[in-house]
Amino acid sequence: MTTLATPGPARPAEPDFSSDEPVRLVRVCAHLLPEEVITGRRLTRLKGQLAKGFAGLLALLVLAYAWSWWQTKSSRDDLSSAQNRTVSLQNQVRSFGPLVIAQGEQARIGQNLRTVMADDIQWRNLLETVKSEALGGLKIGSVTGTVSGAAATSSAGAAGLSVLNQTGLVAVGTLRIIGYAPDSKTVAALVDRLAVTKGFASPVPISVSGTKGGVKFEIDLLLTSDALGGRFTAVPSANTPVTGTTPAQGGH
Numbered sequence: 001m002t003t004l005a006t007p008g009p010a011r012p013a014e015p016d017f018s019s020d021e022p023v024r025l026v027r028v029c030a031h032l033l034p035e036e037v038i039t040g041r042r043l044t045r046l047k048g049q050l051a052k053g054f055a056g057l058l059a060l061l062v063l064a065y066a067w068s069w070w071q072t073k074s075s076r077d078d079l080s081s082a083q084n085r086t087v088s089l090q091n092q093v094r095s096f097g098p099l100v101i102a103q104g105e106q107a108r109i110g111q112n113l114r115t116v117m118a119d120d121i122q123w124r125n126l127l128e129t130v131k132s133e134a135l136g137g138l139k140i141g142s143v144t145g146t147v148s149g150a151a152a153t154s155s156a157g158a159a160g161l162s163v164l165n166q167t168g169l170v171a172v173g174t175l176r177i178i179g180y181a182p183d184s185k186t187v188a189a190l191v192d193r194l195a196v197t198k199g200f201a202s203p204v205p206i207s208v209s210g211t212k213g214g215v216k217f218e219i220d221l222l223l224t225s226d227a228l229g230g231r232f233t234a235v236p237s238a239n240t241p242v243t244g245t246t247p248a249q250g251g252h
Helices: 033-094 098-116 122-131 154-166 184-197
Strands: 138-148 171-179 198-209 213-224
Touching: 033 098, 122 138, 122 171, 138 213, 154 213, 171 184, 171 198, 184 198
Parallel strands: none
Antiparallel strands: 138 171, 171 213, 198 213
């Protein structure tokens, strides 16, 4: 009996690597993780980013609140300090209340005096002015003055002096000077000096009597508005400042 051999399955043909063509590498990518894991990882990253953003926002809010609190506290401290200073000053003002009242009364009285004494004349300064012009052996015996009024404007002498007034200033009174001089020329020189003295106008010698050894004279003149200015007026006196006392006698 003859036995025949049965051929087995055919083997696949082996690749021929003897070709000169380059070998190509194919990159195969595949997501092998389940979808639930991938989604969980994405959610974890998102939560981390949200936590960081929330922490940054919270830090900004805390800083803003701290800055606002500090500014408010500083403003309140300044307000409290200002209020304390105000109270202190008010207490000081109250302690000086009598002085403030006295100063107010003084100002009111001074204003009233300035109104009442607007036409006041500083007679002491006026006498010093007359005395300063007594040169060359002149001696002033008496000085009599009259301020504006009926006596100063209604008399014939005052009217005559007003006609001679070339200063352009208003006459506010009259003055009579009585004294002694070596001669009549000295009296004439005194009249010339009084004619250019501020506050005086129209000096006229009324009488000159005596011998060559000495004469007695009387001079009348006008007082102008330049002579005004008492202690209580706003405008200072236009006459010569007081430098001493005078033995002359005067009246007003």
